[in-house]
Amino acid sequence: MRNTQFVRFCLFVASVLILPSVLPAQLNDQAPAAKPSKHMESHVGDLTGHSEAGAQLYYRYCWGCHGARGDGNGENAPYINPQPRNFVAAIFKCRSTPTGTLPLDSDLYNSLMRGFNFTNMPSWIALNAQDRANLVAFIKTFSARWVTEKPGDPIQIPAEPKLTVDSIKHGGELFQKLECWKCHGQEGRGDGPSASTLTDSNDQPIRPYNFTSDNRSKCGKTNQDLYRIFMTGLDGTPMPSFADVVKPGDAWDLVHYLRTLQYNNPSPELALWMSTPEGKAIVEAKKVENTNTGSGVQP
């Protein structure tokens, strides 16, 4: 009587303790996908832009190419190459920030100011600075990335060292060693062995930059702009970032060498290079050949 009850009690306790280990495994939590924000601000120098004010400007000036949804599928999009930027994907070429990260507001503002050479994207100097800042803020309402991520830390660009012939020659060695010529070609004409097979991240054919065309490359024409291009990579295109494999001092040497490839554009680097017999011979030979295969128009 007492013993049976005690046994039953022990059995009951034991069974209660064993119970949790046979409960079914929990199903995965599915966190809801983040949504873009409808109210964004931009900060460019002293200016603060507001997306509400940018909306009207966008639907007047931008949506014809960039689309009502900001995804680059505007009415004009099927007829233009390269395709308009897709703000929903939020992958940008011209940045001060490392590959895979969002650009700074000032990067977007500068792109608006410059436009993109050899594309249908004009320079928007016709608008005033506040309008441009408002547009930058509005662009940020198309993608949830601006809500979930912060822009990358801008890369540090050291002061440009003195320009010397050795710097140019060393840059030339780097151009060979880093195999830039595989896409850009030995003379930088955009006719390297891999140039004809390049596709961007949307599988659209794309040509590498032709250094002999025009010095106004899409991400700017200063030496700092050129430095940033290969130290951050042009996201969404075949152009990678060399930040992990090029030291800042070497990067400046490469910038100086690349300027000597732009033989149609007068620059201190080209002038110095032309003042050496070796450089003069190389540049004069290029002027005779004059092939045009990369992106950009040969003057």
Add this chain to the structure above:
Amino acid sequence: METKQVVLAGIAMLAASAVAMAGPTPAGGTISGKVTYEGTPAKMKPIDMSKEPSCAKMYTTPQLNETVVTGPGNTLENVVVFISAGAPDDAAPSTAAVFNQKGCRYIPHVLAFQVNQELKIVNSDQTSHNIHPLPKLNREWNKSQPPGTPPISEKYDKAEIFPVKCNVHPWMHGNFAVLKNSHYAVTGDGGTFTLPNLPPGKYTVTAWHESYGDQSQEVTITGSETKPVNFVFKAKPY
């Protein structure tokens, strides 16, 4: 005496149940099977590596494109088989998943690893490659990796399966499968897979192939049995 025996029995039962609860998850069941195809798969084209002599010279016969790799008995290689529902997320292991560029190919062609697990990318070739994964949910980045430079270390924080390519060498294609838990396998040349250590529960097993899409099946594990699960993909002749 009787009471003493009963008390000992009771203590033994309590101890047994405590042991059952206290230790790590017991071995559990296994899902295993084979992935095959029906129909005629497209013929894989040979790759022309003449633009990269340093890689071309490593091969005596041309290499084939790897979008569909098959084996005897209609088996399908490079299929990622994983638990897509029913298992909790697992913390990333501390070992890195290694992706090697060798002979201008990606080894392995499909690399499966976990969310936030370290991905280590190695260049074993004499030529530069750029490593350009193409995710849509995760961040897209593109980095140059010359020969002799250290491995690139990266990770992904969202589960996703996406392609990887090298822009310099257009024939180089691979895939990354970033998964939420540790229950996954990639089929090899026998087309087989095994997913062990599954606690009792109801699971969705998904098989993914880069050309033939994905399929799922529901499987219930009740103890430590082995449940056979097979997948058959429809091959396309193009």
